[in-house]
Amino acid sequence: MELATEKKMEKTVQLADRVNRISISPTMVVLQEAEKLKAQGIDVADFGPGEPDFPTPEHIKRAVVRALEENRTKYTPVAGITPLRQAICDWHAAQLGSAYQPSECVVNVGGKHAIFNAICSLINPGDEVIIGAPYWVSYPDMVKYAGGTPVFVETLANDAFILRASQVEAAATPNTKIVIANSPNNPTGSVIPPMEFARLQDFCNRHDIWLLSDECYSHFVYKDAKPFSAASIPGPKDRLIVAGSFSKTFAMTGLRLGYILAPKPLVDAIAKLQSQSTSNPTSIIQYAGLAAMRGSMDSVAAMQEEYARRREHILAGLRAIPGVTCTPPMGAFYVFPNVAAHFSPQMPDTTAVAKQLLEREHVAVTPGEAFGAPGYLRLSYATSMERIDEGLRRLARFFGKAA
Ligand SMILES: Cc1ncc(COP(=O)(O)O)c(C=O)c1O
Known part of the structure; x- marks a missing residue:
């Protein structure tokens, strides 16, 4: 024995x-x-x-305590409570000039979870994902996990590490499914100028490629750069995914809250994936998110x-x-x-x-x-x-x- x-x-x-x-x-x-x-x-x-x-700002911490005291400790809808989905859409519209409905918003357990779920919902084996290098460490592994192939495009120090549409165009193949744009960028701090973003979006739209815009650092920009979202660019949004996070903007990394803004069929697919994995993001933390979205930006x-x-x-x-x-x-x-x-x-x-x-x-x-x-x-x-x-x-x- x-x-x-x-x-x-x-x-x-x-x-x-x-x-x-x-x-x-x-x-x-x-x-x-x-x-x-x-x-x-x-x-x-x-x-x-x-x-x-x-x-973490006081009003956000207080909202967590209040939610706990009010016994908001049960399951919530998998995609997040409706007031939060609405508040994210309202905040994003006011801060970054987008126009989404709550049905086009899904709340996740942080920006990393949001991006992971978006990639897993779209990538089939053999699909390619274009990623600007230097890149945030998680993108290539998320793509590989989903069975896809990361394709790297080297951004240059003497071009302020900006991901250029011309570079993406040169790297694209019939297998390209997603282009990831991360602006402001981790690790380089590069910011893609709005004109270049418009070119990227136009290229993706013309070739039926998804543009995944990771905007987790949107509010920390310097000099002439202004907070910017790809969702504010005029034109069709049916191949655009915006990934957002509460972590950096509201100094709440450990609370784990993020979101995706995207066409409804993709949002529904991500909610389906969550329904069989994490379920809803932590109930009381969603109330922290609500306070962040509705509160002062001071x-x-x-x-x-x-x-x-x-x-x-x-x-x-x-x-x-x-x-x-x-x-x-x-x-x-x-x-x-x-x-x-x-x-x-x-x-x-x-x-x-x-x-x-x-x-x-x-x-x-x-x-x-x-x-x-x-x-x-x-x-x-x-x-x-x-x-x-x-x-x-x-x-x-x-x-x-x-x-
Ligand atoms: C570029 C980028 N995207 C997304 C994330 C995800 O952050 P979180 O999962 O805390 O929202 C990070 C965190 O470091 C990041 O640097």
């Missing part, structure tokens, strides 16, 4: 092909290493986090202002380091410097740079390889000005020695 149990434990686990096709998010790996050092009491200058360092404006200040500061600090170049980001809360001039036989890529930075200077950054961009590091400036200064001092010392 004992022998049989032992034998059983030795057996390898035969996982499904779709799970073997994907890997753990590489950004999480860096965060885990930094967390280990912090747990040992080490003072880490942490440029890793992809989330706001601000607390806290969002305050966060934007603070990010703008930090952006200037970190850009100036990085550019003062010899051998480091940095395209100014126009949105999100990341800078994406190129440090390839510091490569050496001991430090041949940015994975090695990030490792040594963490070991020698206790600075946490995300290597560019994670985003399909060797030579670059991603630094989040969703951290205090003091911590940015401390991190810059250590970076200057590190690259001073490394050069």
Whole structure:
């Protein structure tokens, strides 16, 4: 009997092909290493986090508590409560110039879930999805999970990492099903100008290709850039998917709330998928979302202002380091410097740079390889000005020695 149990434990686990096709998010790996050092009491200058360092605004927190006290703890409709779907449509129309009905809105467990469900609802084996590189780490794996093939289009630092319609056109084939546009972009901070977006949308419409516009950072834009949605471009929207998130805009990453705005048949398909997987997003968090959509945008404006200040500061600090170049980001809360001039036989890529930075200077950054961009590091400036200064001092010392 004992022998049989032992034998059983030795057996390898035969996982499904779709799970073997994907890997753990590489950004999480860096965060885990930094967390280990912090747990040992080490003072880490942490440029890793992809989330706001601000607390969730008071009126949103109060709405969660109120919902709990009012016993709003039961199942809700799978696609979200109707007042929230209506409020998202109203907010999106007022903030970003769209015109959706609640039947064209489905609420999800965060923007990641929203994009995952949209991809899984559309992609068949053999379908291709065009993704601008550098890219948010999850897109390629989501496409692979669904059985599709990611096709990368390299955006260029000297073109502000803008995804151009001409590049998409050159990469498209009869198998292209979706083009993903992420503006503002994680990791580069690039913002696609409205004219270029219109060209992308026109190309997709003419070729019956879906345009998936990930607008999770819409409200964090700088200089001349204004919050913008592809849904505000005149013309047909029957191949447009807008993915939105409460995570960054309202500093509520852990509460997990996002949405899709899309033609009703796709919204219905996503709701069907949710009905057999997650069911509704957490009931009380939907009330947080309602408060966010109906409440004041002052806290969002305050966060934007603070990010703008930090952006200037970190850009100036990085550019003062010899051998480091940095395209100014126009949105999100990341800078994406190129440090390839510091490569050496001991430090041949940015994975090695990030490792040594963490070991020698206790600075946490995300290597560019994670985003399909060797030579670059991603630094989040969703951290205090003091911590940015401390991190810059250590970076200057590190690259001073490394050069
Ligand atoms: C570009 C981009 N899209 C979507 C998401 C998803 O965010 P969430 O699932 O927290 O809404 C993220 C989070 O880092 C992101 O960077």
